[in-house]
Amino acid sequence: MKVKKDEVFIMIRRIIEIDQKKCNGCGLCASACHEGAIGMVDGKAALLKDDYCDGLGDCLPACPTGAISFVEREAAAYDEAAVQVHMAARKAKQVLEANAAANTSARSEAKPATPAFGGCPGSMSRFLKRPDTAASHASSAATSTGGPGSAASAITHENFSESAACDHSENTPISALSNWPVQIKLAPIRAPYFDGAKLLVAADCTAYAYSRFHQDFIHGKITLIGCPKLDSIDYSEKLTEIIRSNDIKSVTVVRMEVPCCGGIEQAVKNALQASGKFIPWQVTTISIDGRILD
Numbered sequence: 001m002k003v004k005k006d007e008v009f010i011m012i013r014r015i016i017e018i019d020q021k022k023c024n025g026c027g028l029c030a031s032a033c034h035e036g037a038i039g040m041v042d043g044k045a046a047l048l049k050d051d052y053c054d055g056l057g058d059c060l061p062a063c064p065t066g067a068i069s070f071v072e073r074e075a076a077a078y079d080e081a082a083v084q085v086h087m088a089a090r091k092a093k094q095v096l097e098a099n100a101a102a103n104t105s106a107r108s109e110a111k112p113a114t115p116a117f118g119g120c121p122g123s124m125s126r127f128l129k130r131p132d133t134a135a136s137h138a139s140s141a142a143t144s145t146g147g148p149g150s151a152a153s154a155i156t157h158e159n160f161s162e163s164a165a166c167d168h169s170e171n172t173p174i175s176a177l178s179n180w181p182v183q184i185k186l187a188p189i190r191a192p193y194f195d196g197a198k199l200l201v202a203a204d205c206t207a208y209a210y211s212r213f214h215q216d217f218i219h220g221k222i223t224l225i226g227c228p229k230l231d232s233i234d235y236s237e238k239l240t241e242i243i244r245s246n247d248i249k250s251v252t253v254v255r256m257e258v259p260c261c262g263g264i265e266q267a268v269k270n271a272l273q274a275s276g277k278f279i280p281w282q283v284t285t286i287s288i289d290g291r292i293l294d
Contacts, residue, residue, distance in 0.1 A: 022067035194246035228263030239271035
């Protein structure tokens with residue numbers, strides 16, 4: 001039975017309930033909810049509005065900790081029209097953010113010698129080139145513009161080798177990183193290094209846990225990193241735009257074995273599906289003691 005209260009129909013119905021103690025903040029449920037009923041609030045999943053939840057439970061299988069369950073309680077009736085308005089507003093926000101990122105990228109590409117940008121100078125996109133000698137390093141530093149960490153550039157490791165990076169002698173190990181920034185949140189959607197790239201999307205902790213990360217994963221790829229638990233956002237939308245807007249050749253996901261790390265894998269999966277492209281991809285899981293798990 002429906003009862004109308006303050007222009008909203010209230011009824012006893014099935015609706016989800018999220019146990020905040022069990023929630024690890026991975027964000028998988030928010031990605032799985034097609035109605036946008038679940039959002040991340042202070043690092044935890046939360047039901048945003050009762051009338052957004054249709055009670056079908058698409059979010060339940062996505063939760064790795066069993067924090068979501070069904071309950072029967074008094075709640076606002078599911079409002080499909082309200083959901084459509086909500087999703088349209090969210091989509092419009094995504095488009096505005098994507099356009100803003102694209103405009104920023106276009107401005108930086110139009111004026112490479114004197115890039116104009118705001119915020120942290122270190123977040124400016126760039127290719128990074130690492131010459132082999134100290135003199136070349138000095139020359140490169142002297143010719144960069146816009147202050148430390150500000151110029152758009154690409155990194156090319158002309159003499160990178162797996163043995164050199166693991167050399168424990170007096171030789172300095174060589175980084176395999178070939179792009180900047182690496183944070184998913186900071187990377188521009190249409191950075192030039194995405195053209196023809198083999199994309200690596202890695203959880204923050206993987207490079208610390210796995211000792212050969214540069215040789216086995218970063219080398220030869222464009223790297224993006226993130227932590228869905230700490231960032232409390234869904235990377236799906238940003239990754240979708242990156243994949244859709246660029247000629248990405250392949251995607252490699254490297255995640256940790258912990259449940260909350262499933263968010264980054266799910267984000268890539270969602271992005272590949274939403275992009276409409278058929279791109280080969282694979283997932284590698286790292287154990288907390290630094291082993292590759294099957």
